[in-house]
Amino acid sequence: MEKIEVMISELELDKRIQEIASQIKKDFEGEEVVFCSVLKGAIFFTVDLMKKYDGICELDCVRVSSYEGENSTGNITLKIPLKKEHVEGKNLILVEDIVDTGRTFDYLVKYVKELNPKAVKTCVLLDKKARRVVPFEADYVGFSIDDLFVVGYGLDYNEKYRNLPYIGYVKN
Numbered sequence: 815m816e817k818i819e820v821m822i823s824e825l826e827l828d829k830r831i832q833e834i835a836s837q838i839k840k841d842f843e844g845e846e847v848v849f850c851s852v853l854k855g856a857i858f859f860t861v862d863l864m865k866k867y868d869g870i871c872e873l874d875c876v877r878v879s880s881y882e883g884e885n886s887t888g889n890i891t892l893k894i895p896l897k898k899e900h901v902e903g904k905n906l907i908l909v910e911d912i913v914d915t916g917r918t919f920d921y922l923v924k925y926v927k928e929l930n931p932k933a934v935k936t937c938v939l940l941d942k943k944a945r946r947v948v949p950f951e952a953d954y955v956g957f958s959i960d961d962l963f964v965v966g967y968g969l970d971y972n973e974k975y976r977n978l979p980y981i982g983y984v985k986n
């Protein structure tokens with residue numbers, strides 16, 4: 815059984831997500847946006863972000879996979895694609911749980927651009943800058959974190975711990 819230490823509390827998450835929601839609202843004043851959640855990890859973040867977003871918006875989901883256990887396979891596969899008619903001409907905000915090597919976002923941004931959105935923005939709760947393989951900067955970042963394997967608030971370790979209401983790290 816792994817030991818999990820708290821890294822970011824529920825209260826800290828709540829406060830920062832409210833700030834991001836307000837920033838997105840300002841950036842898209844007078845426009846509609848589509849929050850596109852990258853399943854499964856970003857579900858919790860997307861739901862809370864949308865609940866705090868005081869504007870007209872839609873929800874969509876995309877699913878890719880690249881991770882098994884603690885290791886990225888480096889090989890990204892599209893498991894649930896987006897429908898072109900749900901993206902074309904819209905302001906799409908790709909919502910991810912964490913950016914690590916940058917490969918997933920690099921793949922996803924290229925993929926959605928082919929579907930002709932009006933605009934694409936990237937929003938990530940956690941950023942592990944030290945691990946980047948592909949250069950990538952998200953438009954909205956919740957927290958920059960150290961190179962630790964994190965779980966909770968949607969993030970898993972072999973499908974467990976997604977239900978923790980905080981971000982924790984696996985203590986070795």
Ligand code: 5GP
Nearest residue numbers: 912913914915916917918962963964969970
């Ligand atoms: P990237 O493609 O940027 O290397 O990785 C993005 C994906 O890797 C995330 O969506 C997430 O599923 C997984 N990932 C990267 N670091 C962590 C981590 O510390 N904990 C968990 N649970 N998943 C991670």
